[in-house]
Amino acid sequence: MKEFLTFTKKEFIHIFRDTWTMMIILVLPLVMMVLFGYAVTTEIGNTNIGVLDYSKDEITKSIINRIQESEYFTLSNSFNSYQEIEPSFKASENSLVIVFGENFSENLLHLKKADIQIIADGSDPNSARTLVSYASNIIGTTLKDLNKAPVSSYEITPELKLLYNPLMKSSYNFVPGVMGFIIILVCAMMTSISIVREKEKGTMELLLASPTKPIIIIVSKVIPYFIIALINIITIFIVSYFIMGVPINGSLFWISTLCILYILVSLSLGILISTVADTQLMALVISAIILLMPSMLLSGMLFDIGSMPLILQGIAQAMPAKWFISAIRKLMIMGVDVRYVWSEFLALIIMLTVIIGISLRTFKKRME
C-alpha cells in the first residue's frame, strides 16, 4: 500500500511538471466544449432568408412577418424577380428563399390551393433540410392561426415534434460525444504514452528489476489518469448542465457507473497499446489512428451510424466510444431506466474483459 502511494505520487509529479500534458488534460476538454457548443453548431440561428412575393397580400405579409419574428430567420432580401434569386445564393446573401405565387390569398380562399416555393442551398444538405422544415413549419402554423388553411392540404401537414430535445439543441448531441472523446484521449492515449515513455527511457526496466510487483507498477501508473478522467467528466457535466442547459434526466448512480466502466475500458486500451508500442511516437500514432479518429467519426457523435456504409458500421461496433455515447444519451437525456441500456453495458464489460486478458498475455510473453 505504501509503495502504491509512492508510485501514484510520482506519476502525478510527471503529469504536473509536463506543460503539454497539463494542457491536454485540463484545457482541451474545455476548448472542445466551447468549440462544439458555440462554433461547430448544427443548430439554425439567424439564418438570412430572402423573399420573392408576387402577391403582396395580407396573408403573404403575415407569413413573412412570422418568419421575421422567429429566432431562426432574419429577412435579408426582398426580390422583385426570379432571376435575382440565384445570384443571391452565390453571394451568400441568404441560405433560403421563399417564393409566393400570384394571387396567393385569393387562390387559397377560392381554389383552396396556392403556390409557394421554398428554395434552399443544397450544397450543405444537412442544414438545408433543417431550414426547409423550420420554414414550412412556420408557414403551416401561420396559416392555421389565420384559419385560412385549406382543409385538404394543410390539415395533413406534418408538425415536427422532437422528443427529448424539442429545441433541437446540438449540445444534447455533442456533450456525450465530447465525454466519449476526452476519456479515450486521457485514458488510452495519455496513459499508453506515459507507460511507453518509461519503456523508452529505461526506467521501466529499473522498476521491473526492483522488488515491486509489475501489477502495482502498472496500476499505480494508471490511477492518476483515472482520477483526471473523473475530474474531466465532472467538469463537462457541470459546464453542460449549468451553462449549456443540458438536462440530466436519468439516475446519477447509473450515469456514474457507466462513466467509470467506460474509463476502465479506455485505461485497459491504454495498457494494451503500451504493451504493443515500443516508442512514444508509436503509441501516439496507434491511439490517434485506431482510437481517436474513429471515436470522433464513427461513434455517432458527428455522423449517424445507421447511414454509414456497412463496413464502417461494423468498425463502429468495435468502438467503445460508440456504446458509451449511445448509453449516456439514453440515460442522461432520455432519462430511461437502466434496463434499456443493458446491451451497451454488456458490450463495454465484454470489451474490458477481452482487452485486459490480451494485455496480460502480451505482458507475460514479454517477460519470458
Added chain:
Amino acid sequence: MENVIVVNNLTKKFGHFTAVDNISFEVKKGEIFGFLGANGAGKTTVIRMLCGLSRPSAGNATVAGFDIRHQSEKIKANIGYMSQKFSLYEDLKVWENIKLFAGIYGMKKKDIALKTDILLEELGFQDEKQTLVSALPLGWKQKLAFSVAIFHNPKVVFLDEPTGGVDPVVRRQFWELIYKTAEKGITVFVTTHYMDEAEYCDRVSIMVDGRIEALETPKALKEKFASNSIDDIFYQLARNAKRTDD
C-alpha cells in the same frame, strides 16, 4: 570467500536462437567481475536472467543465495541494477529520485533522509539536491544513477555498460566509486566495451556467441594468451564470432 553468484549450465533460447549457451561461473563476495563481450554476445541476456527479469530456458543460478527461477522477488530485493540506458527520472529532482528508489527498496523515511545528505556530500552534489535530473551533465547523471543503485546496500550490483558515452575523466571517477563500493563488500558485476576498464576488474570473463571463452584475472589472462593487452586478447577471441550484432 563465499560465492555470491553461482551459475550452472545457464542457457537461454529465443525460438531457435541460442542467446546464452550453457555457461557456468562463480563470482565471489566483494569482487569486481568484468563481463566482456561484443554486441550480441549475450551479456545483457545473462544480466537480465540473473536479475530475475527473464527466465532461463535451461540450467540454473543463484544470486545472493536465492534461486533465479523460484525466488526472483528475493533476488530483486537484494540487488542493485543499472541498465544500459541512463535511467533515473529526468523530471524528478535529485532528492526525489533517491527517495523514490530507496522507498521502492523498502528503506525507512528517516534512514533515507539521513543517507541522502551523506551521499550528496560524498558525491559533491550538495547544491544539486533540488535540481531536476534533466539539468545535470551526463557524467553526473551516471554517477547519481550508480549511487541510487547501491543506495539500499544490496549484496550485488549489476552494471550494464555504465560508462557508455562518458568522458575519460568521469569514467575514472566512476571507477573510483566502483572500488569504494567493492570495499564495502558489495559485489560488482559490470559489463563494458572499454578494454582499459577490464584492467580495473578483479577477474574478467570474455563472452563470444553466447559462450564464455575465457575467465581469469587480467594478469593471468595476459600470460595465458601471451599478450600484454586485454584489447588484443578480446580481438583474438571475438573475431571468430559468427554473430555480428543484436
